[in-house]
Amino acid sequence: LLLTMSTPDEAELCYPHLGNSSCRRIMRSHSVSVLISIILSSISVLTVTLNLLVIISISHFKKLHTPTNFLLLSLALSDFSVGFVWIFQILLLDGCWYFSDGWCVFNAFLTSISTAASVGTVVLISVDRYVAVCDPMHYSTKVTPNTAKMSVVLCWFCSVVCYTTMLKDNIEHPGGFNTCVGECVVYLPPVAGIVSLLLKFLIPVSIIVVLYVRVFAVAVSQARAMRSHVTVVTLHGSLKVNRSELKAARALGVVVVVSIMCLSPLYIATLSAGFAGLKASSYVVFSCVFFINSLLNPVIYAFLYPWFRKCVKCIFSLQILKSGSSEANILSCSHAKFVLMIFGSCP
Template sequence: MSTSDETELCYPHLGNSSCRKNVRPHSVSVSIYTTLASLSVLTVTLNLMVIITISHFKKLHTPTNFLLLSLSIADFCVGFLYIFQIILMDGCWYLSANWCLFYSVICLVLTSASIGTIVLISIDRYIAVCDPLHYPTKVTVNRAKMCIVTCWCCSVFYTFVYMDILKQPSLSYSCIGECQAYIHLIAKLMHLFFSYIIPVTIIVLLYVRVFVVAVSQARAMHSQVGVVTPHGSLKVYRSELKAARVLGVVVVGFLLCLTPFYIVLLNIRFGAVNMSSLVFVICLYYSNSFLNPMIYVFLYPWFRKCLKYIVSLQILKSGSSEANIL
């Protein structure tokens, strides 16, 4: 075997039993690695800011913000998954089979938790806009925390059920140097159904309902604002509506990043799925974890104010948790 052929193998000394690399120009490879590394750092940093902000400032301890905190924790962890994608960019897996299995499990847990949290956020906004009078009694901080814990527990349970249907990645290698798993037809349909069709249907139906109710209530309040609508109620409603719009942007961004992955997954033949062949749509999906905190920066004034507290180290001062950042 020639030297030029050996450079295309993940493990040249293993010959034909080794997987082949995805050969790219050096400049292209450097650009891809730099972009992924930058996204990893920014995703981890920005979501850490969200976690610190909501955890530290007591004024932000609301059911909606705790849901955002859960989403940010998942996004924060996703930032570290870019490391595995960087490894897979040339189509070679240089770590052990156990690490491949670990990556698959963690990825599924985090993505399932993110999807579940997005559904909870949609339900929260639905109740806040469509039933604002009963929202404080129906949606409490304790109930929000219970829902979040349940969501993460269900994500872990779903992951182990799904992975039990899959064969071990180490048993389905077609060559040495890849991280792949044989996806059984039942597992593929189950994942499509529970991780995409059901959540997306719930999210879309709830936000369509929120939009219809918001428009009708806005018209009614506009015509009666000077007659029977208390100013305080109008202010609260506008606040809830603004929160619904912001979180609606989060949901839209999530769906735009999520959908391509499932389109590609459906177009791949049933059987072995090579992780490197899905690298683009997986990275696009991961990029949503960077997009979410950016949405908060541009659309939430309180988040920008909290960032100033953190960057200027005012957060270290005594009593800073009681600051009025709203």
């Protein structure tokens, strides 16, 4: 039996049999590699699972088919996709790409579309809360389920078109920008990088901040009015904002703030270092912070939305498989009454 041992140089190559044409792998201790793999795998599984629960909940229960929840469904879909691409980040731990060049481009394409759709959806959520709080008298006519659906479709469509254009060279020539075998390089022209920065950070964050400052001002005025029993006066006349709308604005405000906190480090670092000056190690760290937002969103729902906790119980107890469960009034009924609820309205 002849045993062959790899030399140190060969062990550092992604494809030892290709010699110098192969990329070099990132060498780490076995314990560190295992620890990183476990952490990233856990994040990926949790992100996919929790967002899948949100998708099933909103899709199944008809009482949850509201404009705001359709926006949350879009956010969950984008976060689910981000959780899926985490798998590729795990495979790239050692700096080697073992799949085809086409899969490399697909990874970049899906990541770009998902993150862009996520940011766009957060902007739509801010607009939704702005109209609900600042113009409640016309909210039901301005923001309808169909309007929300069309806005979501348009958001995803624009994301697809935008990044299909930006990644056009990579799509047409997969692997054309690789310098060695085992590399996954996606080229983004400088102009496209600036456009991406504007569309995924500067413009969205500016819109979100302006809208939520206005929402916060109205919420403060409403709180004072409630204490003094005085009707709030706005530019649209005398009106009183529904408490549930204010509560929803606060809950979704947490989602918005967390999104901005996770989004900002990557783009601030990119602006500080210049588009070509950010180190690969720093980029990976900031990207992880960016992606972790997809895990935090459903966790926020679990803490702030009672209906989500009820839905999760119903899903795991398989109550949703019963006939008529989609008609259940999950917003007002307790889980104990769910079995009665599927055969009629909650008492």
